[in-house]
Amino acid sequence: MExxxxxxxxxxxxxxxxxxxxxxxxxxLATMDRPETLTLRQVAREVGVAPASIYSHFxxxxxxxxxxxxxxxxxxxxxxxxxAAAATSPLAELVARCAAYVHWGxxxxxxxxxxxxxxxxxxxVPLNAHGAGEELLNTLVRALAAASRQGGEPSTxxxxxxxGLILWTGMHGLVSLYNSHGNLPWPALDDLLAQLLSLHTGxxxxxxxxxxxx
Numbered sequence: 001m002e003x004x005x006x007x008x009x010x011x012x013x014x015x016x017x018x019x020x021x022x023x024x025x026x027x028x029l030a031t032m033d034r035p036e037t038l039t040l041r042q043v044a045r046e047v048g049v050a051p052a053s054i055y056s057h058f059x060x061x062x063x064x065x066x067x068x069x070x071x072x073x074x075x076x077x078x079x080x081x082x083x084a085a086a087a088t089s090p091l092a093e094l095v096a097r098c099a100a101y102v103h104w105g106x107x108x109x110x111x112x113x114x115x116x117x118x119x120x121x122x123x124x125v126p127l128n129a130h131g132a133g134e135e136l137l138n139t140l141v142r143a144l145a146a147a148s149r150q151g152g153e154p155s156t157x158x159x160x161x162x163x164g165l166i167l168w169t170g171m172h173g174l175v176s177l178y179n180s181h182g183n184l185p186w187p188a189l190d191d192l193l194a195q196l197l198s199l200h201t202g203x204x205x206x207x208x209x210x211x212x213x214x
Contacts, residue, residue: 018057030110090146105175
């Protein structure tokens with residue numbers, strides 16, 4: 001069965017093709033079993049254009065993937081900021097940010113894998129392509145430092161950064177295991193997150209659960 005020929009975009013609609021290329025790349029990265037094998041030819045075939053058409057919008061596959069990564073980081077960052085906007089205390093802000101992160105990761109496993117758990121080789125996606133995610137970690141570090149009630153609260157910027165990194169590692173593990181082993185009899189996601197945040201803040205899990213419940 002022949003693949004339907006894509007209709008050429010009218011003159012002046014180059015932005016439409018660019019958007020289609022980005023959407024196709026994001027979809028393929030989120031759904032392929034081995035996203036690290038993605039090629040420009042696959043993207044072109046998904047959109048219905050010649051591979052050479054892509055070079056009018058992106059220098060190479062790396063540039064296209066970097067753009068998609070930035071969009072996904074921006075999406076996640078927007079959700080975390082929006083969730084924290086109504087917080088009335090440092091703990092409430094931390095809980096809102098972490099809950100937004102974990103729920104987005106579980107509800108969008110393919111997209112989460114793209115930005116956090118992908119298997120992209122560094123020669124295809126350099127480590128600096130994930131720079132857009134650095135601010136997400138920084139906001140988490142600041143929120144945790146403000147919300148922590150443990151007697152040994154980090155006193156230096158380096159200690160605060162390490163504490164935030166460890167919390168992020170725990171959330172990543174929670175999302176990854178949830179997505180990879182969904183057939184297990186998992187407790188409620190919010191219950192697990194409350195326990196995790198309790199360990200990192202010194203607050204009770206009940207107090208954190210009450211904040212998540214609104």
